[in-house]
Amino acid sequence: MQSNTFRTKFIVNPASANGSTRRVWARIEAILRRDFAPPDVSFTDRSNHATELTRKALKAGAEMVVAVGGDGTINEVVNGFFDAGALINPDAVLGVISRGTGSDFIKTLGIPKEIEAACRTLLGRATRRCDAGRFTCLDRNGKTMERYFINIADFGIGGEAVERVNRTTKAFGGFASFLYGALSTLVVYKGKRVRVKVDNEYETEKLVNNVVVANGQFFGGGMRIAPQAKVDDGLFDILVIEHTSLLESLNSIPKLYKGTHIENPKVEYLKGKTVIAESSDVVLLDVEGEQIGRLPARFEILPAAINVKVGG
Secondary structure (H helix, E strand, C coil), X not given: CCCCCCCEEEEECCCCHHHHHHHHHHHHHHHHCCCCCCCEEEECCCCCHHHHHHHHXXXXXXXXXXXXXXXXXXXXXXXXXXXXXXXXXXCCEEEEEECCCCCCHHHHHCCXXXXXXXXXXXXXXXXXXXXXXXXXXXXXXXXXXXEEECCEEEEEXXXXXXXXXXXXXXXXXXHHHHHHHHHHHHHXXXXXXXXEEECCCEXXXXXXXXXXXXXXXXXXXXXXXXXXXXXXCCCEEEEEEECCCHXXXXXXXXXXXXXXXXXXXXXXXXXXXXXXXXXXXXXXXXXXXXXXXXXXXXXXXXXXXXXXXXCC
């Protein structure tokens, strides 16, 4: 008889949610013990540790790896599903107990944030096939790097805002922390001249505030940046947002949370499978809430790459 739960590995980032995951872990573990007895758990203690632990778990036969942390932790776990440019196990499942500042990825899929409800979502074998993105860019040392993402990558003001947020406290939660980052960056941001090509159908060079390459709909602690995005349509939703005055940018912030900013004529909304971007300026990337590189960059969609655990 097939078990009603996957053979599961939990990857916990105790520093997530401004360190509160460490404090509430005993409660989370007590809930998990009802159905995963005992839960197989590893804790991260450095950058990219979750990627290493995920690869090890999948190679050892884990069927599901659960990221217990924020969008950055989810990103590291997703990267661990791949090794040498290929999926370790195409049938492996990504589970999420969201403990992040922004918790944006779960919003598109309707995965609950509340701990007990999130733990219940891990039961059963219902999954949803989701696209993923693969990209190359320059790292902080100017060397080419390759990584993966499952929610959203962007470059321009987003990269600078996330760098600012991650240098300061996230104690006020996702909405306030990312809003502060956006506002404080807007005051000094001058725009970046970027060349963008989408598939073989669109090409432009212009001064931009931001360019967004989206699989999911939300980023920045609840901004519905790509309201038409679907995680399983085999396409990125791409937004090219022209540079505007400070006043105009400030007035547009409430629309970002509602998803109505796409009505602005200075926002181009596209769909495509590949995005190539270059600039003579230093343009920083934000990937799942982490600032990890800069242009030039190339993004490509990987259709139906990752099984994500959903309720049912």
